[in-house]
Amino acid sequence: MIIDFHCHIGQSKVFSGKSGTAKDIVQLMDKRKIDQAVLLPAASPRKPKYYEDALEAYKEFPDRFFPFFLANPREENVCDMLEMVVEKYGFKGLKMHPSFLGVAANDREWVYPIAEKARELKVCMMIHSDPSLYATPWQIGLLAMDFPDIPIVMAHMGFVDVIYNDAAIDMARRCPNIYLETCGVSAEGKVTQAVKEIGAHRVLYGSDMPFHDPAFDMARIEYAKISDADKKLIMGENAKKLLESLRK
Ligand SMILES: [Zn+2]
Secondary structure, eight states: OOEEEEEEESEETTTTEEOOOHHHHHHHHHHTTOOEEEEEEOSOSSSOOSSHHHHHHHHHOTTTEEEEEEOOTTSTTHHHHHHHHHHHHOOOEEEEOHHHHTOOTTOTTTTHHHHHHHHHHTOEEEEEOOSSSSOOHHHHHHHHHHOTTSOEEEEGGGTTOHHHHHHHHHHHHHOTTEEEEOTTOSOHHHHHHHHHHHOGGGEEOOOOBTSSOTHHHHHHHHTSSSOHHHHHIIIIIHHHHHHHHSOO
């Protein structure tokens, strides 16, 4: 069983264009034998759709997608919107992209109210990480320390820089509620290192599809020097368990 924890729908500025229809994505999933995917609204368009595209795709393919809400703290009614999509449509979590928003991941005034709402609703928070001013593993670690009962998925595990990958692993070592998602990570050796330092149970395969083919990110897990049992956990079993633990 393969669950991809990082799949996009909607318009993206950085990937120059639209991600494709839900059907296109499902076709790509079938090609790569991906059973299910966490579906995140793309974070960089001029007018983001916080949930509409993801909801539509979910309605079309309810067995293939777990839709997430795109949280923008600049929207006054962001917490009400989150509550609505969780209660009315069964969304499992929220995604936040601190770098595009220009809001630090641990901003107490803007992000903490959203985290409090996520805790109340029993959904998970997926936070983009990178070496920018806003989304470093250390900042996400501080958020995770203040909300130890919310599962926090650190998307990209620090991203392309090895120092930030190390920081992501270090934060996950300190915070048992942090999960490391692996798309775009610098090298497969960092997946090996993560498993060695925190175990395989909190490492999640993700790909950023369909902006690029999931084969790239699948290879990162395939070539990591870890056991086949650990690869199975990372490719889907951990995601299944995490998603099942969230609000029904
Ligand atoms: Zn992404």
